[in-house]
Amino acid sequence: MGQHKRPIAAVAYALGSAALFGLSTPFAKMLLGDVSPWLLAGLFYLASGLGLGAIRLFRRSGEAQLSRGDVPWLGAAIFAGGICGPVLLMFGLTVTPASQAALLLNLESVLTLFIAWIVFKENVDLRLFIGAAAIVAGAVILSWPGKIDTDWGWGPVLIAGACLAWAIDNNLTRKVSSADPVQVSMLKGLVAGSANVAIALVLGAAFPSVALLAGAAVVGFLGYGISLVLFVFGLRHLGTARTGAYYSLAPFIGAGAAIAFLGESVTTTFIIGGILMAVGLWMHLTERHLHIHDHEPLEHEHAHVHDAHHQHSHAEPVGAEPHSHPHKHGRLSHGHAHYPDLHHRHPHPH
Template sequence: MIGILYALASAALFGLSAPLAKILLGGVSPWLLAGLLYLGSGLGLALVRLLWHSKETGIQKADLPWLAAAILSGGVAGPVLLLFGLARSSASEASLLLNLESALTLAMAWVIFKENVDRRLLLGAAAIVSGAVVLSWPRDPSLGLGWGPVLIAGACLAWAIDNNFTRKVSASDPMQIAMVKGLVAGAANVTIALALGASWPAGILVLESAVVGFLGYGISLTLFVLALRHLGTARTGAYYSLAPFIGAAAAIALLGDPVTMSFVAGGILMAIGLWLHLTERHLHLHEHEPMEHDHLHTHDEHHQHRHASDVPPEPHAHPHRHRRLVHRHLHYPDIHHRHTH
C-alpha cells in the first residue's frame, strides 16, 4: 500500500509541474528552462540532505552505469523534448499525452526487462495509448501531425528508458539518486542552452523555476524511486498515469485551455486504462531465491535475519542475506519479488 501512495504522490507533483512549466515558458527558453527545473531539484534536495540525515544506503559502485544512462535519457533529453513540445501544444493536451510514458515504461519493462505483466495491465496500456492517439490526432488532417505531440512522445520514450534503468538502482537512497540526477542533468542543460545563445531570465523566474523543479522533479522523483522499490517498473508507471489528468485539469483551471471533444474522448480512454491498472491484484505461490543486498528495511516476513550488536534500530540499512522462502500472498515485482511466472 505504501508503494501506491508513493506513486500517486509522485504523479500529483509531476502532473502539476507541466502547466506551471508552460506558464514559465513565456519568459525562459525551453532548453534553459529544462536545465533550471532539474538544477532546482538537485540544489533543493542537496539542501534537504544537509538538514536531514538519511538512513538509506548510498549509491553503490555497481549502480553508476545504470544511473548515468538514466540521467542522460531522462534528465538531459526528456525535459528538453517536453518543453519544446509544450511550446507547440496546449498545456492540457500535452498533460494528457504524457500518459504515453506509462505505456512505454510498461512495454519496456515487459519486453526488454522481462518483468511480469498480466492481461489486465496490457488492456490498460492499450486504452492509454488509444487515448493518446485520439488526443494527438490533428484537427485539420491537411496539416498533418504537429511537432508538439511528436516531441512530447519523444520525451515519454526518454523517460520510459530512464524509469527502467532507475529501477536497477532503486534499492539505494532515492533522494541521493534524484539529487545527483538533478545536479548533473540541470548543469548540462543550462550550459548547453547558454552556449546556444539563450538569455538568462529575471531573478524571479529563476526562483520560480527552481521551486517548480524542486517539487515537480526533485521530490516527485524521490517518491517515484521509492515506488519503484515497492511496486516494480510497470506498475509504478501504471499508477503514475494519474499525473497527466492532474496536469490537464490544472491547465484548464489556470490557463483557460478549451475542453475539446478529443480531450474528453482521450481522457475517458485514459481513465479506463488507469482504472484497469489500479484494480489489478497479483496473488500466487512463489519462491524467493537466496540473495544478498543492502537497503533500508524493517523485520517483516521477508527480513528474518540476525544482527551484530552495533546495528541501529529499525528501520535500518545494512548488507543482509535472504534465505530461500516459498509462500503465497498479494505482491508486486518489488526488489524482493522479481521471480519468473
C-alpha cells in the same frame, strides 16, 4: 510496509509523483515567455537537484546509499533521460507543432511498459496491460490535436526518440531504486540540470530575471525533484510498468489544474479521457497477483523492517526500524499477493 498487503503507500507515491508533475505543467506554461524552453527545463532539473541536496544536509535517513555497482545504472539513466531526452525533444519541437508533440509524448508510457516487459522481464498480465492501455488512451484523447498534419519530416522521429530515452531512464532507475530516492533524484537533477543549462547558455539563451528564477526553483523542486523522489519509491515497491502507468495520469491532472487555475473550459475530450483513465486506474488498484513463488538466495542493502522476507539477525545494534544494512536472504518458497518489488522479480511462465 508489509509485503503481504496491498502497498497502499507505494500507489500513493506513484500517484503523488504524477500529481506533482502534472500540476507543474500549467505553472511551467505561465513561466514561459522570454526565457528559452531549453534553459527553463535545465533550471527545473537544477532546482530539483539543489533543493534535494539541501534536504540531504539536514535529513537523517535510514535509507541505503548508492553503491559502486549502482553508478553505471544511474549514469546511464541520467544520460538517457536527463540529457538525450530533453535534447531530442527540443530539436523535435522546433519542427513539430506543440499540439502534435503533446500527442506523441504519450509514447513514453507505452515504451516504458514494453521495455519493462520485454527487456527486463517484469510481469505484465492481461489486466495490467488493459488498464495501462486505458490510461494511455485517455491521455491520447486529452492531447488529441483535432487535425493531424501528415507532413512532419524528422520531428516525430526526434520526439519518439525522446520518449524512448525517458522510457530507458525509467527502467534503468528501477535498478537503483533500493538506494536512497533523495540521493538518486538529487544526482539526476544536478547532473541533468547543469548539462542542460550549460547547453542552453552556449546556444545563446538569455539568463532570466530573478523573479522567473524564483518561480522556476519552486516548480522544479516540487514538480521535478519531489515528484522524482516519489517516482523512485514507486519503482521500488511496484515495478516499472505499474509505476509508469500511474504516472501516465499526469496529463489529466495537468489539464484539471489548467481548468482550475487558468480558467480553461471543461471539454468533452477531458471528460472522456478522464473516464478512460479512471477505468484503467481501477483495474490497477484492484489487481491481485497471487501464486506460489520461489525466492533465490540474495544479498543486498535497502531500508527494511523485519517482515516475512527479512528474518535475519544482527551482529550488532542497527537502530530502529526501518533501518538499512547489507543483509542476506536465504532460499524461500511461499505464496501471497505481491508486486514486482525488490524481492519479487522472479520469472513467470507464460
